Amino acid sequence: MVPEIELTTEEKIIEAAEEVFTSKGKSGARMRDIADKAGINQALLHYYFRSKDRLFFEVFKRIVPRLFPGVFAVLDEDIPFFEKIERFIRGYIEVVEAHPKFPIFIIQALGNSPERLADTILSTFRGLGIDPVEAIRRDLRREIEAGRIIDIDPAHLMVNIISMSAFPFIARPLIERIAFPGRSELYDRFLKQRKEHVPKFIIDSIRKG
Amino acid sequence: MVPEIELTTEEKIIEAAEEVFTSKGKSGARMRDIADKAGINQALLHYYFRSKDRLFFEVFKRIVPRLFPGVFAVLDEDIPFFEKIERFIRGYIEVVEAHPKFPIFIIQALGNSPERLADTILSTFRGLGIDPVEAIRRDLRREIEAGRIIDIDPAHLMVNIISMSAFPFIARPLIERIAFPGRSELYDRFLKQRKEHVPKFIIDSIRKG
DNA sequence: GTCTATAAAGCGATAGAC
């Protein structure tokens, strides 16, 4: 299944580091675990990345572009508004589905740490010329003026969309045990349903008439 | 402002521990920091709570009842459905507003650790005879049959509500910097607005006609 | 580049005096 491409040592390290950092968090991660998972010794970690801090930052920089900018591109496409909403949400849920540990990793990283990490994210958005709230604001104004949707603050709408898409993955360990105790497969199905449910729920709320 | 009640040493410790654990996480927290914050020495921590693990568990047990059961009680009250939705959401947002670090603390704690913590939460709900999804299911069936709201899965509705209420607090370090960079007071206002916005958004979506 | 060995610091936990 996994392609038999020979990874360089550096790649092996950073992939192992991503696994350990995203599942244990920065302070919970152990350099020793990363070395073991990469199949090398601990000294080599420092040879390539100098310190835990730097290695963490490299992992962070690799994760940001996989979680964010791709999906937001659809917001700039020239397609009907409801279809845009639908495709954005579906795309966003699929990204989080593929990388369920990324959102909480990012949030946790930003929670503790200096402005450096936040700047990395901001540059990523800027570098691609994407401003999510602004992108949706233009569409919204047009749709509202055309009388097709009700008046709504773009920031709230955007946060509603992201919340309903990401939170069920973030809070899985909590929600699953309350709503489907011991039935992990039911929660998987529930998450898949949200690709249909969330767009419908959003559009039902903002559509006029 | 803070009442001048003399706290026992045990209380001072557990309050300090709550602060440190909720802001740094379990593995990021240092017993030394907790002792310093409590104004005592490190040995006394172990005298009262024996180990970091036990101290963490005590903090966890103290947090659960402040985050969960109170708000859910309104679901069992006998009031009009839309009013119930409104009061539940407002109550929930106010709880998270008062304790913005609790949700991510709980999620992170449940993510790593054994079933013991999850059981604590489940017992809390059971102990109060509260089943959130079931509570809302009854109302929902009645309202759907009466033709007042559209057909909707109670689990999805409940998750939508919790998501939109809690996520903006959890993801604050991320959203604030993207949407209101350097304008913390704007984000505070944004969060307050959600007490009005979220109930309206929900009801607009599920109301029939 | 990769290894073994080890230094240096940090950490949770305990001993023992008061």
Added chain:
DNA sequence: GTCTATCGCTTTATAGAC
């Protein structure tokens, strides 16, 4: 109950051989 002092282990990081 509270303190100082310290143990013993873990963890990050470096030295030096190959």
